[in-house]
Amino acid sequence: MKILGIVAGRHGGNSEILVKEALLAAQAKGAECKLINLFDYHIEHCTGCEACTMQMGEVAMDPTKKYKGCILKDKDDMDRIVNEMQTCNGVIMGVPTYDLTPSSLYLKFAQRFLAYELSFRLEIGDVTEDPHTVGGLIAVGGSCHDWQTLALEGMGATMFTQSIYVVDQMMSTRNGRPGNVLLRPEQLERAHKMGENIVEAINTPVEQRHWLGDPDMGLCPNCHSGLVFRGEEHWDGIKFPFECAVCGAGGDLVRDEKGEVKFVLAENGLIRDRNVNASRAEHLNEIIKTRIDFFKRQGEVADLKKHYAEVSFPAI
Ligand SMILES: Cc1cc2nc3c(=O)[nH]c(=O)nc-3n(C[C@H](O)[C@H](O)[C@H](O)COP(=O)(O)O)c2cc1C
Incomplete structure (x- = not known):
């Protein structure tokens, strides 16, 4: 060991x-x-x-x-x-x-x-x-x-x-x-x-x-981070009301019977769990699609790219 x-x-x-x-x-x-x-x-x-x-x-x-x-x-x-x-x-x-x-x-x-x-x-x-x-x-x-x-x-x-x-x-x-x-x-x-x-x-x-x-650490029941943010649409249309900023788990913020705020995972809340190889492979899919799209369309921005490459400011 x-x-x-x-x-x-x-x-x-x-x-x-x-x-x-x-x-x-x-x-x-x-x-x-x-x-x-x-x-x-x-x-x-x-x-x-x-x-x-x-x-x-x-x-x-x-x-x-x-x-x-x-x-x-x-x-x-x-x-x-x-x-x-x-x-x-x-x-x-x-x-x-x-x-x-x-x-x-x-x-x-x-x-x-x-x-x-x-x-x-x-x-x-x-x-x-x-x-x-x-x-x-x-x-x-x-x-x-x-x-x-x-x-x-x-x-x-x-x-x-x-x-x-x-x-x-x-x-x-x-x-x-x-x-x-x-x-x-x-x-x-x-x-x-x-x-x-x-x-x-x-x-x-x-x-x-x-x-x-510690069982009560953080907000996310999946990775125990304390950072949950309001979800926005992902590249493929997936959206959760709230997401864990660290592991990517999705769900909603709800109050339990004692009035305490809890982050409750959605039924499919772990499909974007970054710790799981399959979800990361899906992210790789996103990266590859973005890259292929850029390679296909880079001609459209060739002049603009040249323009920004030529822009210069004095450094210090
Ligand atoms: C550049 C710098 C920034 C720091 N910022 C924070 C901070 O934001 N929050 C905090 O709790 N401590 C902060 N500290 C204190 C250190 O985290 C603390 O001294 C710690 O014990 C250093 O760990 P070490 O003894 O293992 O080097 C900062 C220290 C330095 C040098």
Whole structure:
């Protein structure tokens, strides 16, 4: 049983301490644990070139073609990290909250996973075994929930590209200077519990795995995010009154008998669940249709494209 801790906070900082506590609990239950701090690795920004998804489309249509992976593959440490991650049964991430959201170091890391889409790598034999990785997320901030409103949600939004099924998450609050969390034994205890939960999830058959975090966390009954927005029509006409901003579940906001607002899923509310391969494949369908439409019609905008390419302003 392999579990990897990933920290995006300071050395000796609060995220690191909480992830270490979770790993200690997992280790005590028999897991083989490793820990990395993203500050120690060279990670390039995704350039947005789309070479990966263009290649994926080509290989899917013609399996004799070879997938070359991310164009940054030999330029930084991402390939090494992802290859390790995609053989792990569990991942525990500790990420500081900056400006309400996960820190940019974490996001830079997470947004490189498009080139490593697990279902695609499995299909082409780039990865031989699906590790069915489960995850625990820890957002760490100096303030309470009111100043960390997009922290866990921002981390949750990066899970489907990393193919991680989140079974637990916690928000660590009111921790400023490194080591502040050591004054909060209840938070250390909660991180410890996360380590145990991750081991429990790994020891559960894949199809029986489920949420092990606080049952009342968030609004969405599917992914436990607290972010629900008024739905708008999707590209193919699907529409829900409200949607979860993180997993894409659809439903409505209703008051229960106690007068509390609940997000109740529609009967078909999980057809857009981003964590399910089939829904993501449907999204890929949308992307491919948009791309084909553009390629077909690009002649119509060739002059305009040239015009905007020639427009220039002084930089600083
Ligand atoms: C640039 C910056 C922005 C921050 N913004 C927030 C914030 O919006 N909300 C919050 O609760 N804490 C915020 N903090 C505080 C950190 O999240 C906090 O110090 C945390 O303990 C850092 O984690 P670490 O010790 O693992 O590095 C911010 C800190 C920095 C450096």
